[in-house]
Amino acid sequence: MSQEKLLSKVVDLASAYYGRRDAAPVFPRITPDQLRRAFGAGSPMPEQGQDAEEVIAGLAETAQLGLVAQTGPRYFGFVIGGSLPVATAADWLTSVWDQNAGLYASSPASSVVEEVAASWLLELLGLPRTASVGFVTGCGTANFTGLAAARHYVLRQAGWDVELDGLNGAPPINIILGQEAHVTVHTALRMVGLGTRSIKSVPTDAQGRMVAAELLKTLRSCKGPTIVVAQAGNVNTGAFDPLQEIGSAAREAGAWLHVDGAFGLWAAVSDQLKHLTSGAELADSWATDGHKWLNVPYDCGIIMCAHPEAHRAAMTVTAAYLVQSDKERDPFEWTPEFSRRGRGFTVYAALKHLGRSGVRDLIERSCARARQMADLLRREPGVEILNDVVLNQVLVRFNNSDDFTRGVIERVQQDGTCWLGGTTWHKVAAMRVSVSNWSTTERDIELSAQAILRAARAPVTVP
Numbered sequence: 001m002s003q004e005k006l007l008s009k010v011v012d013l014a015s016a017y018y019g020r021r022d023a024a025p026v027f028p029r030i031t032p033d034q035l036r037r038a039f040g041a042g043s044p045m046p047e048q049g050q051d052a053e054e055v056i057a058g059l060a061e062t063a064q065l066g067l068v069a070q071t072g073p074r075y076f077g078f079v080i081g082g083s084l085p086v087a088t089a090a091d092w093l094t095s096v097w098d099q100n101a102g103l104y105a106s107s108p109a110s111s112v113v114e115e116v117a118a119s120w121l122l123e124l125l126g127l128p129r130t131a132s133v134g135f136v137t138g139c140g141t142a143n144f145t146g147l148a149a150a151r152h153y154v155l156r157q158a159g160w161d162v163e164l165d166g167l168n169g170a171p172p173i174n175i176i177l178g179q180e181a182h183v184t185v186h187t188a189l190r191m192v193g194l195g196t197r198s199i200k201s202v203p204t205d206a207q208g209r210m211v212a213a214e215l216l217k218t219l220r221s222c223k224g225p226t227i228v229v230a231q232a233g234n235v236n237t238g239a240f241d242p243l244q245e246i247g248s249a250a251r252e253a254g255a256w257l258h259v260d261g262a263f264g265l266w267a268a269v270s271d272q273l274k275h276l277t278s279g280a281e282l283a284d285s286w287a288t289d290g291h292k293w294l295n296v297p298y299d300c301g302i303i304m305c306a307h308p309e310a311h312r313a314a315m316t317v318t319a320a321y322l323v324q325s326d327k328e329r330d331p332f333e334w335t336p337e338f339s340r341r342g343r344g345f346t347v348y349a350a351l352k353h354l355g356r357s358g359v360r361d362l363i364e365r366s367c368a369r370a371r372q373m374a375d376l377l378r379r380e381p382g383v384e385i386l387n388d389v390v391l392n393q394v395l396v397r398f399n400n401s402d403d404f405t406r407g408v409i410e411r412v413q414q415d416g417t418c419w420l421g422g423t424t425w426h427k428v429a430a431m432r433v434s435v436s437n438w439s440t441t442e443r444d445i446e447l448s449a450q451a452i453l454r455a456a457r458a459p460v461t462v463p
């Protein structure tokens with residue numbers, strides 16, 4: 001079968017998938033062992049290959065058994081955005097082109113599209129237009145990249161070259177985080193060799209926001225190189241650290257401020273919401289995701305840095321065989337990855353398709369749907385909304401009981417109308433609802449709220 005025929009077969013398979021997706025339960029009803037058997041686990045690696053069309057048809061049929069309708073309108077788990085059709089289409093082309101986006105010399109188009117997408121992103125998010133931008137796998141890696149740039153910068157200020165001399169014997173770095181910092185900030189600290197034991201942890205309030213007065217106290221107690229990590233959008237509540245106060249205090253103290261804004265940074269595009277990100281522009285680096293709220297396919301994270309020289313110094317290397325350009329963008333100089341996918345194409349396509357007004361609409365609509373969900377649920381006796389719904393996240397508790405709340409989550413998951421997960425918020429169990437998908441309608445929220453309330457009203461069998 002020709003390459004073209006095979007790809008047109010894939011178009012049919014994709015249409016069939018979309019056709020079934022919203023009718024099927026959002027989470028598949030299959031056990032891990034059934035899935036293993038379906039994929040042929042335990043069978044030896046085949047000696048002889050199989051026809052490509054058969055492989056693809058078989059893969060689609062088998063994978064289908066265990067796929068979650070994450071691109072669908074009623075998936076509210078974690079913070080998972082669906083994929084805009086234009087972004088999926090651009091992603092398909094990215095695969096067809098299969099560019100190694102590391103160097104301008106390996107793919108001029110990948111390099112220049114990143115340049116354009118980067119400049120649009122900075123404009124959209126209200127960040128300095130001179131900031132450097134890297135396209136990475138996700139916000140976790142963006143946090144890592146930002147902290148590597150921070151480590152370079154604060155140690156350079158102290159007369160230490162960390163890229164050459166490593167951390168042995170280096171001046172100690174103060175690391176200040178809010179108690180609610182995302183776990184990937186901890187992973188990033190491990191990876192940059194700073195560890196997590198010496199974190200100076202700043203208390204947070206009932207919504208998970210860093211208490212600015214406590215941060216000031218902590219900053220005053222620090223001498224020498226200092227990195228502060230603040231958060232735009234708590235993974236549970238959607239709350240924002242007080243960025244204006246944190247930004248001013250960090251500047252005054254000469255500390256590097258990194259903002260983890262995996263989804264929250266996108267609030268900057270909306271007049272209704274941008275007060276939440278006010279002060280973000282004072283930071284030195286910002287991490288966010290394309291694959292969450294911009295609704296481009298996995299994987300796509302973005303690191304932006306107000307000090308391009310520090311960002312580049314932390315990431316770049318050189319070798320005789322590399323054709324590095326002194327005029328054009330070599331994308332690998334801004335990311336930990338060397339060879340990589342042309343992620344700029346999907347971001348460019350999404351931004352060009354939506355325009356500023358479309359991105360604003362996507363963000364504002366998601367927040368309106370989150371408020372709608374909270375309003376539909378809070379009318380029911382025994383239902384409590386634990387957070388101020390300032391963004392797209394809703395935390396729900398039932399009958400003031402951990403067991404009952406976990407039971408409701410399980411029954412909703414089994415029902416299949418929608419999917420959402422649980423969390424523990426300030427020591428109590430809660431249901432998490434994250435509305436991050438362009439296609440979620442008011443009707444989807446109504447249907448999902450009905451399913452949640454059915455699960456909450458269902459008689460509970462006592463064993």
Ligand SMILES: Cc1ncc(COP(=O)(O)O)c(C=O)c1O
Pocket residue numbers: 078079137138139140141182184231233234235260261262263289301
């Ligand atoms: C605040 C925050 N930071 C970082 C991350 C990690 O992002 P990713 O999963 O894209 O690496 C998340 C994921 O939900 C998040 O909410």
